[in-house]
Amino acid sequence: DSGVTQTPKHLITATGQRVTLRCSPRSGDLSVYWYQQSLDQGLQFLIQYYNGEERAKGNILERFSAQQFPDLHSELNLSSLELGDSALYFCASSSLAGGLNEQFFGPGTRLTVL
Amino acid sequence: ILNVEQSPQSLHVQEGDSTNFTCSFPSSNFYALHWYRWETAKSPEALFVMTLNGDEKKKGRISATLNTKEGYSYLYIKGSQPEDSATYLCASNNAGNMLTFGGGTRLMVKP
Numbered sequence: 001d002s003g004v005t006q007t008p009k010h011l012i013t014a015t016g017q018r019v020t021l022r023c024s025p026r027s028g029d030l031s032v033y034w035y036q037q038s039l040d041q042g043l044q045f046l047i048q049y050y051n052g053e054e055r056a057k058g059n060i061l062e063r064f065s066a067q068q069f070p071d072l073h074s075e076l077n078l079s080s081l082e083l084g085d086s087a088l089y090f091c092a093s094s095s096l097a098g099g100l101n102e103q104f105f106g107p108g109t110r111l112t113v114l
Numbered sequence: 115i116l117n118v119e120q121s122p123q124s125l126h127v128q129e130g131d132s133t134n135f136t137c138s139f140p141s142s143n144f145y146a147l148h149w150y151r152w153e154t155a156k157s158p159e160a161l162f163v164m165t166l167n168g169d170e171k172k173k174g175r176i177s178a179t180l181n182t183k184e185g186y187s188y189l190y191i192k193g194s195q196p197e198d199s200a201t202y203l204c205a206s207n208n209a210g211n212m213l214t215f216g217g218g219t220r221l222m223v224k225p
Contacts, residue, residue, distance in 0.1 A: 106157060
């Protein structure tokens with residue numbers, strides 16, 4: 001158990017809908033990362049927050065947004081969902097913002113868009 | 115766009131065999147190289163974070179080396195056990211906060 005929690009574990013929804021994925025980092029970790037794992041692709045970095053502020057942005061679609069709250073939990077919002085958004089979404093946390101620190105991954109949220 | 119490549123894509127070995135796989139990454143603006151172990155139905159778990167050229171790290175039967183000048187890292191597993199079966203991911207951090215992951219090497223160890 002990494003100490004990172006994600007909810008829900010599974011989510012099934014229809015095209016055009018909007019969903020929110022939630023992540024609570026390990027106690028004491030200020031940095032939260034979101035990744036997408038699709039069937040045909042490796043882990044793709046989406047976005048990083050550090051202590052409430054956006055730190056780095058990867059291949060995140062404009063339909064997706066995220067935020068980190070004062071209690072350090074983070075939410076990833078996916079809107080106008082398409083079939084291709086079906087994927088495993090991971091959240092990871094680390095103590096600092098830089099790339100020197102190992103990241104601790106949550107169990108993931110499996111999103112299925114029908 | 116960074117390209118992190120891992121080879122082979124998959125590997126089947128017998129219990130007791132030693133094995134190794136490769137991660138190649140861009141050497142420009144290199145900052146750190148991460149190795150993760152990802153078991154089926156679980157989440158990736160950090161093995162090593164390496165930064166210095168020539169660095170070598172070890173955790174039990176698993177070790178890794180790093181060559182930042184030519185942009186590659188090797189992961190070695192000595193005396194593979196069935197519980198070593200997993201996908202091994204490497205990820206490169208090049209002058210930023212984001213990690214770029216390779217496609218992984220899927221290792222299957224037969225008893």
